[in-house]
Structures are given as C-alpha cells and as structure tokens.
Amino acid sequence: MTHDAHLFVVFGGTGDLARRKLLPALFTLLAEPGCRLLGVAGAEMDTDEYRVWVAGALMDAGVEESAAKRWAHERVWYRSVPRHSELDAVAEQVARIESDGATRGNRVLYLALPPAAFGPTIERIGRAGLARGAGWCRLVVEKPFGTDLESAQTLNETIHDHFEEEQVYRIDHYLGKETVQNLLVFRFANPLFESSWNRDRVQRVEITVAEELDASERGEYYDRTGVIGDMVQSHLAQLLTLVAMEAPSTFAADAVRDEKVKVLRSIRHIPAGAVVLGQYGAGTGATAHTPGYRAHEGVASDSPTPTYAAIKVWIDNWRWQGVPFLLRTGKAMARHLTEIAVVFRSPPVCLFHSVVDDCLGAGDVLRLVLQPDEGFSLHIDVKRPGSATSAQRIALSFSYAEEFGRIPEAYETLLADVVEGDQTLFVRHDEVEESWRLFAPLSHQDMPLHGYQAGSWGPSAADALIDSGPKGWFAEH
Numbered sequence: 001m002t003h004d005a006h007l008f009v010v011f012g013g014t015g016d017l018a019r020r021k022l023l024p025a026l027f028t029l030l031a032e033p034g035c036r037l038l039g040v041a042g043a044e045m046d047t048d049e050y051r052v053w054v055a056g057a058l059m060d061a062g063v064e065e066s067a068a069k070r071w072a073h074e075r076v077w078y079r080s081v082p083r084h085s086e087l088d089a090v091a092e093q094v095a096r097i098e099s100d101g102a103t104r105g106n107r108v109l110y111l112a113l114p115p116a117a118f119g120p121t122i123e124r125i126g127r128a129g130l131a132r133g134a135g136w137c138r139l140v141v142e143k144p145f146g147t148d149l150e151s152a153q154t155l156n157e158t159i160h161d162h163f164e165e166e167q168v169y170r171i172d173h174y175l176g177k178e179t180v181q182n183l184l185v186f187r188f189a190n191p192l193f194e195s196s197w198n199r200d201r202v203q204r205v206e207i208t209v210a211e212e213l214d215a216s217e218r219g220e221y222y223d224r225t226g227v228i229g230d231m232v233q234s235h236l237a238q239l240l241t242l243v244a245m246e247a248p249s250t251f252a253a254d255a256v257r258d259e260k261v262k263v264l265r266s267i268r269h270i271p272a273g274a275v276v277l278g279q280y281g282a283g284t285g286a287t288a289h290t291p292g293y294r295a296h297e298g299v300a301s302d303s304p305t306p307t308y309a310a311i312k313v314w315i316d317n318w319r320w321q322g323v324p325f326l327l328r329t330g331k332a333m334a335r336h337l338t339e340i341a342v343v344f345r346s347p348p349v350c351l352f353h354s355v356v357d358d359c360l361g362a363g364d365v366l367r368l369v370l371q372p373d374e375g376f377s378l379h380i381d382v383k384r385p386g387s388a389t390s391a392q393r394i395a396l397s398f399s400y401a402e403e404f405g406r407i408p409e410a411y412e413t414l415l416a417d418v419v420e421g422d423q424t425l426f427v428r429h430d431e432v433e434e435s436w437r438l439f440a441p442l443s444h445q446d447m448p449l450h451g452y453q454a455g456s457w458g459p460s461a462a463d464a465l466i467d468s469g470p471k472g473w474f475a476e477h
C-alpha cells in the first residue's frame with residue numbers, strides 16, 4: 001500500500017518504545033522515497049551515529065542487515081536536544097529536511113516520552129511553530145493520558161491550544177490489535193450473535209486481561225501509576241466499550257467514538273464494594289523466582305500500589321440494564337490471557353444433566369480470546385451417545401493463526417492509520433476524560449489491598465463479585 005509522503009518525527013527517538021515498537025513498524029511503513037524519519041532525543045549523537053543505532057534496532061527486530069542499513073542511511077535523521085530546552089533547533093532541522101519538497105510538508109509528531117513530558121513538549125512544539133506545516137500535521141500521544149480526570153483535562157486543553165482535535169491521535173495499542181478490531185466485525189457482521197447481545201440473552205460478561213509478566217522492569221513507573229492507570233482506565237475501558245456499544249451509523253471515526261463515549265457515560269458510579277484490589281507477594285513452586293512486588297527496584301518497601309483489580313460494572317442503558325460486566329486484570333498472574341467471555345442465560349428449565357463437571361451449570365458461553373491464542377470458541381451442550389438425558393459441553397472453535405497465519409503488530413496498524421488520517425482506532429478527548437471520571441476514584445478511595453501469590457489468579461475475594469449465575473471466572477477454566 002502506498003502512503004502520503006511525510007516526515008515522521010519521533011520525540012524520544014532513542015527510547016525503548018522507539019527501539020522495540022516504532023522503528024520496526026516504521027521500517028515497513030516508510031517504504032516510499034518521500035517518507036522520512038527524524039529522531040529527537042537528549043542523547044548526544046549525530047545523524048550518522050543515530051543511523052547506526054536505528055539499523056541495530058531493526059536488525060534486533062529481525063530485519064536483514066543490508067536492508068536495515070540502507071533504510072537508515074536513506075530515510076533517517078537525528079537532532080539532539082537538551083532536556084527542557086526549546087525546540088527551535090528541531091524546527092530548523094525539520095525545515096532543512098522538508099526543503100526539497102519530497103515530504104510535501106506533511107508531518108507526524110510522535111511523543112514517545114514519559115507522560116510528565118507530554119504537556120511541556122506540546123507547549124514547546126507550539127512555540128517552535130512545528131504544529132503547522134505546509135501540508136497536514138498530526139500529533140500522536142502515547143498512554144497514559146493524564147493520571148486522573150483533572151490532569152487529562154489539562155493535557156487536552158494544552159493540546160487544543162496548539163492542535164485541532166482532528167490532528168490528534170491518542171494511542172491505546174489495544175485498539176491496534178486485530179482481534180480487538182474483530183470485535184466490531186464479530187458483532188455487527190454476524191446478526192446471529194448481535195440479536196442475542198443484550199439483557200434478554202446475556203447473563204454476564206467477563207473481561208480478563210491477565211499478565212504473567214510482573215512489574216519488575218518498570219518498577220518506578222508502575223509504582224506511580226498502578227493497575228487502574230496502567231490498564232483499567234485505558235485497555236479494559238476500551239474493551240468494555242467495544243463489547244457494549246451500539247452499532248454506529250457508519251464506520252467513520254466519530255460515529256464509532258460517539259457510541260463508545262455513550263457506553264462510558266451510561267456506566268453507574270462504581271462503589272467501593274464492587275472493587276477488589278490486590279498486590280502480589282512472592283511466588284512459590286514454579287513461580288518461586290518472582291519476588292513480591294515491594295521487592296522490585298523503584299518500588300517503595302511499603303507501597304500501597306495495587307497490581308490487580310477486579311471490578312463489577314453496571315451499564316444503565318436499554319441494552320444492558322441488569323447485566324454485570326466483570327473486569328479483571330493483574331500482573332504476575334497464573335497465565336497470559338486476554339479474554340472476553342459472554343455468558344448466555346441458562347434455559348428456563350433444565351431437562352438434561354451435564355456429565356462434565358467443569359461447565360459450571362452455565363448457559364452457552366462465547367469466549368473471545370484476544371491473546372495469546374487468538375480466536376474464539378462457543379461452548380454449548382450436545383447429547384452424549386447412549387444416554388437419553390445426559391449432555392456434554394463441547395467447544396466450536398476458530399483460530400486466527402490456523403486461518404490467516406501471521407497477524408500484523410498493533411503498531412503497524414496504528415501508525416499506518418495515522419499516516420492515512422483515520423482516527424477510528426484512536427481515543428478521543430472525551431473518551432479519555434469519561435474513563436478517568438469513572439475509574440480514577442478507585443485509586444484514591446480507601447480500599448483494602450488484598451495480597452495474592454505471584455503466579456495465581458489473584459485474590460480469592462474477587463470471586464464474591466460473581467454473586468449470580470454460574471460460579472467462578474471462565475478464564476480460569
């Protein structure tokens with residue numbers, strides 16, 4: 001696919017995000033001669049040294065050596081800027097790179113920076129005149145977008161002082177995952193499911209984002225942010241809106257985002273009793289190598305930061321009134337699994353008995369697995385041969401890998417959309433604010449912090465959130 005010529009400026013061009021995610025995606029995306037990359041960072045080096053670094057990052061990502069070196073040599077520039085200083089030198093460099101007209105004056109400005117630097121950098125971008133070029137100019141901001149409602153509003157105001165909302169792309173990389181996007185296709189292209197997707201047919205919805213990974217690699221960041229800011233306000237809120245939203249009138253960016261915002265606005269205030277927070281302690285047995293959270297570098301030895309949250313959410317609208325949505329996420333858990341389980345109501349009278357004891361007496365269950373084994377399965381009962389009344393639970397399954405092979409990386413999809421000017425998979429200012437309004441108070445309320453063992457499914461107190469329908473969390477089976 002060909003893309004508009006443009007200059008892609010990465011603020012934080014020598015950081016971990018640039019090295020691991022952005023550069024490998026940009027290597028594919030900036031294939032045409034008119035596409036160029038400018039790295040901006042504090043590290044003192046010149047363009048030649050940066051090109052060597054970029055080529056190394058690409059080779060680490062599996063790009064063949066001569067292709068990596070050629071691309072870095074032809075497409076890449078660098079500008080070192082001391083921290084906190086004005087960006088006039090960057091503006092001059094941008095002008096030089098744009099002077100031959102190859103990039104048509106189009107710009108992407110990507111903030112791959114620590115969150116505290118977003119606001120000040122946007123101010124400096126504005127003052128240096130970088131927010132307006134001869135062509136289009138788009139700003140990409142990473143998460144976390146603010147730390148609560150007030151800080152998100154302030155950041156939105158700073159952005160809107162220099163950019164129109166149509167220029168702004170707030171990244172939540174979950175929206176770039178194929179399987180997350182497939183939620184919309186699954187729901188709105190398959191009337192069989194959509195006609196059952198409501199309070200009449202659904203008993204509850206479970207959204208689980210369990211990570212085996214612990215917080216040791218980013219202790220300092222994590223201890224400031226916690227599970228609510230790191231995962232719930234962003235990724236879980238996005239999954240919830242996609243599962244619960246109404247069909248948009250079109251798939252235009254604002255039509256989709258309008259429907260997502262409506263879901264967030266329909267969520268009832270979340271009381272403390274609907275939330276279980278936890279923090280992992282040391283593992284045992286197979287996870288004995290995982291120390292407790294408070295033992296990580298950068299984490300306070302008496303840290304109150306939760307690494308786990310289970311939350312029961314009610315959506316007060318016509319479709320979902322009375323259906324609990326159970327959100328659950330944590331670090332250092334038993335398995336790496338992102339799954340949405342839609343639990344359908346049981347038949348009004350049970351004429352058969354199940355011979356399989358792990359089906360929990362449920363109605364049909366649809367499990368959409370977003371990672372790691374992308375696909376879905378529909379769990380239903382079939383008659384066991386021989387006996388007239390015994391049924392057995394079986395799964396009708398679909399696997400992405402078997403059907404399609406490789407699935408593109410989220411960043412490849414999202415960066416291509418930025419360059420195409422499609423905002424559908426990016427978070428609008430009001431979505432971010434509504435999500436903080438709902439979830440930020442959970443970090444501040446005085447709530448018990450339950451311990452759980454690294455490598456487990458989290459505190460058992462979370463089981464009590466499921467107080468109707470089949471017992472237990474489907475993700476654990």
Ligand code: BG6
Nearest residue numbers: 143173211213230231235338371
């Ligand atoms: C990031 C969080 O946004 O998402 C990390 O900051 C988390 O803490 C990561 O590990 C999970 O992403 P994925 O794509 O691995 O599920």
